[in-house]
Amino acid sequence: MRGYLARKTLVYGLTFVVAVTLNWLIPRLMPGDPVQRMVARAAVQHPETIASMAAYYERTFGLDLPIWQQYLNYWAALFRGDLGTSVWLFPTPVSQVVLEAVPYTLGIMIPAIVLSFVVGNTVGAMAARSRWLDNVALPVGYLVTAMPYMWLAILLAWGLGVALGWFPVAGGYDFGLVPQWSWTFVADLLHHWVLPFLSLFLVSLGGWAIGMRNLIIYELESDYSNYLSALGAPRRLVRRYAFRNAMLPQITGLALQLGTVLGGALVTEIVFGYPGLGKLVLSAIQNQDFFLLQGTLLFVVIGVLVANFVIDIVYVLVDPRTRTGLTGATA
Amino acid sequence: MTATQPTTGPGTETADQAAVAAAPSGARAGGDLRETLYFALRNPKVLVGGVVVLGFLVLGLVGPSFLRYAPMDYAGPPMAPPSADFPLGTTTFGQDVFAQFVAGLRSTFLVGVLGGAVAAVIGMTIGFVAGYRGGLIDELLNMLTNVVLVIPGFVVLVILNAYLGVRSVPMQALYIGVFSWPWVARAVRSQTLSLRSRDFIDLARLSGVGVGTILRREVAPNMYSYLFMTFVLLFGGSILTAASLDFIGLGPTNAMSLGLMMNQAVQWSALHLGLWWWFVPPGLGITLIVGSLYIMNVGLDEVFNPKLRET
Numbered sequence: 001m002r003g004y005l006a007r008k009t010l011v012y013g014l015t016f017v018v019a020v021t022l023n024w025l026i027p028r029l030m031p032g033d034p035v036q037r038m039v040a041r042a043a044v045q046h047p048e049t050i051a052s053m054a055a056y057y058e059r060t061f062g063l064d065l066p067i068w069q070q071y072l073n074y075w076a077a078l079f080r081g082d083l084g085t086s087v088w089l090f091p092t093p094v095s096q097v098v099l100e101a102v103p104y105t106l107g108i109m110i111p112a113i114v115l116s117f118v119v120g121n122t123v124g125a126m127a128a129r130s131r132w133l134d135n136v137a138l139p140v141g142y143l144v145t146a147m148p149y150m151w152l153a154i155l156l157a158w159g160l161g162v163a164l165g166w167f168p169v170a171g172g173y174d175f176g177l178v179p180q181w182s183w184t185f186v187a188d189l190l191h192h193w194v195l196p197f198l199s200l201f202l203v204s205l206g207g208w209a210i211g212m213r214n215l216i217i218y219e220l221e222s223d224y225s226n227y228l229s230a231l232g233a234p235r236r237l238v239r240r241y242a243f244r245n246a247m248l249p250q251i252t253g254l255a256l257q258l259g260t261v262l263g264g265a266l267v268t269e270i271v272f273g274y275p276g277l278g279k280l281v282l283s284a285i286q287n288q289d290f291f292l293l294q295g296t297l298l299f300v301v302i303g304v305l306v307a308n309f310v311i312d313i314v315y316v317l318v319d320p321r322t323r324t325g326l327t328g329a330t331a
Numbered sequence: 332m333t334a335t336q337p338t339t340g341p342g343t344e345t346a347d348q349a350a351v352a353a354a355p356s357g358a359r360a361g362g363d364l365r366e367t368l369y370f371a372l373r374n375p376k377v378l379v380g381g382v383v384v385l386g387f388l389v390l391g392l393v394g395p396s397f398l399r400y401a402p403m404d405y406a407g408p409p410m411a412p413p414s415a416d417f418p419l420g421t422t423t424f425g426q427d428v429f430a431q432f433v434a435g436l437r438s439t440f441l442v443g444v445l446g447g448a449v450a451a452v453i454g455m456t457i458g459f460v461a462g463y464r465g466g467l468i469d470e471l472l473n474m475l476t477n478v479v480l481v482i483p484g485f486v487v488l489v490i491l492n493a494y495l496g497v498r499s500v501p502m503q504a505l506y507i508g509v510f511s512w513p514w515v516a517r518a519v520r521s522q523t524l525s526l527r528s529r530d531f532i533d534l535a536r537l538s539g540v541g542v543g544t545i546l547r548r549e550v551a552p553n554m555y556s557y558l559f560m561t562f563v564l565l566f567g568g569s570i571l572t573a574a575s576l577d578f579i580g581l582g583p584t585n586a587m588s589l590g591l592m593m594n595q596a597v598q599w600s601a602l603h604l605g606l607w608w609w610f611v612p613p614g615l616g617i618t619l620i621v622g623s624l625y626i627m628n629v630g631l632d633e634v635f636n637p638k639l640r641e642t
Contacts (some may be wrong), residue, residue, distance in 0.1 A: 007415065014474065022487060026494050133573045139626065146567065146622035148574040150593060151614025158602045158610070169602065234485060256514070263485030267575050285493050285580060293493055297486045304483045 004322045008312050012305050019301045022295055023073050028067075088287040094295035097280065102299070104172050105276035107193060109265045111256075114202035115130035120208025121250060126244050127209065128216035137209060142208035149264035153199040153271035160195060167195045170273040196272045200265055204257075211253060215246035248319055255311040258304050367556075367634060376630025383623035387616065401429040401441040402434040402587040413608050420608035423599045431587050432612050438588040439570055439617065440458030442504045446569025449508025450515060451562045457512070459546045463527055469520075475515045484510035485572065492581035500583045503576065507537025507569050515561050520555065526550055554633035563628050574617055589613035 032229045039053050048321040051271065065073065077084070127137040161169035174188050219242035220227060229236045251328030277296055284293035316322045371377045407417055409425040420430035428605035461472035527530060527550075535549045540581055551558070574584055577590025578597075596602075596610035 011477045015478045141620040142625045147618045150578045154610050261485030300486050
């Protein structure tokens with residue numbers, strides 16, 4: 001088990017370094033100059049003012065140092081939790097802007113992931129070897145998986161939001177309300193939460209169901225299943241063993257799926273104008289606020305790594321082979 | 332039952348086991364083209380999926396030459412519902428939605444083929460080399476695969492596109508391909524590992540041919556069917572990723588795409604104006620193309636793997 005976790009930690013550490021380096025490097029490959037852009041935005045004509053403004057910004061963002069020192073400074077700042085200053089919401093620190101948006105994204109992502117995983121696996125397990133369910137669930141599952149996240153979100157917003165008027169289609173809460181812990185506000189918050197959650201949940205559902213169905217069929221053909229059936233074990237018992245074995249690849253799949261679901265959450269939020277990280281990414285792109293964009297995405301990368309690690313620990317708990325040092329999961 | 336959750340490939344683990352299990356029986360599965368075609372043309376899943384995908388492809392290829400308007404032309408009255416003149420209505424600016432849709436199909440297929448091809452080439456190369464050579468090279472390549480696997484590719488694509496300004500469909504496809512290969516590498520590696528110790532590989536090695544030749548002539552043909560299905564999945568995955576990027580506004584600026592149509596529809600509040608003909612077709616097109624690809628893949632699996640065929 002120690003070897004397994006050590007190996008995983010090494011991979012995540014390395015991934016973190018690569019991600020941070022990419023995050024630092026890509027902006028510096030960009031044509032154009034953010035400092036020039038910000039100075040231009042101030043729309044001053046006086047050359048001396050422009051020069052001093054440019055110098056100020058360069059110092060603020062540390063662009064006047066040699067490149068290796070910029071890189072080290074980037075790391076140092078990162079460990080202090082300092083992700084720079086937002087240009088769009090100058091002078092709010094990026095970390096503060098991001099932290100305000102994170103609860104909304106987690107609020108739709110975590111329930112959507114957990115529920116779609118549970119429901120999808122259950123439906124998939126039932127569908128396996130049941131001709132009727134299989135014929136219905138399989139094609140529907142494939143079509144749902146093939147849906148672009150934002151399209152389902154658009155359809156829900158249009159159908160349940162605009163046409164039927166059941167749910168609001170913009171914002172995280174009513175613009176007339178002030179965020180506070182009151183019943184009206186929490187109810188309104190939940191009301192706005194339903195559609196983004198639902199669209200993310202539905203798109204994720206199909207993949208789990210199909211995966212589980214295929215895995216169960218595969219497990220039911222394996223030697224241990226045949227042996228159990230040959231001993232005369234009841235069908236339900238065999239299926240229960242198959243289900244437990246099929247869960248392992250599904251948990252690994254959950255870790256791999258995180259990045260995709262996250263991308264889905266970002267575009268879903270954009271459709272609904274939900275005030276999470278997705279909307280932040282969009283505003284950052286539209287306002288050319290690269291510090292905000294980078295900070296947001298770095299935060300996302302860290303989130304994915306942490307979630308991966310949590311899933312690995314769960315895996316150790318459910319798969320005894322990793323504990324005894326046998327090759328359970330590939331690193 | 333190979334790799335069924337293709338956008339990310341969480342089916343990887345399954346795929347490994349399944350394909351490896353299937354390998355001995357279908358040793359020459361991809362070899363006999365006529366036999367494969369015989370079964371493919373009798374498989375309803377392959378037929379239906381293939382017809383839908385081909386139908387959209389033909390529409391995208393020949394459609395633009397029959398249309399009177401270019402995608403961005405201000406062609407008719409604004410916000411017109413579907414009619415004989417404009418089969419899918421017009422946008423708030425009076426652009427022909429059908430013309431945009433047909434042009435968007437082209438970008439969609441281009442991004443799918445190119446993105447899928449780039450990812451397939453990288454993934455297979457790394458998978459073959461890592462699985463066949465083993466040792467330190469395998470360790471290093473495996474580490475690389477795992478790192479890219481864990482990095483949320485979509486996020487890196489957003490940064491890349493935002494900064495470097497990806498403004499053409501091929502560039503977008505290239506970037507997508509560069510971040511979607513890891514699960515392919517893993518699956519191919521594990522299959523290569525299982526093939527490596529076979530007698531015919533030893534024979535080939537004894538005859539003194541190089542590593543590249545062995546991989547190309549002895550190892551790869553044994554998994555042609557699997558590689559083909561992998562490409563189909565990558566194809567669909569690239570289309571979905573590109574649609575998301577386009578929707579955020581990071582798509583190509585010099586071409587129309589289905590994701591861009593949805594972006595514009597939402598931006599110009601087509602939802603509130605009830606212009607369903609603007610935002611339903613692009614998403615439906617993507618869903619049908621990608622969904623058909625997936626269903627086709629299930630059928631192909633049955634074609635290549637006789638055990639799965641319904642009798």
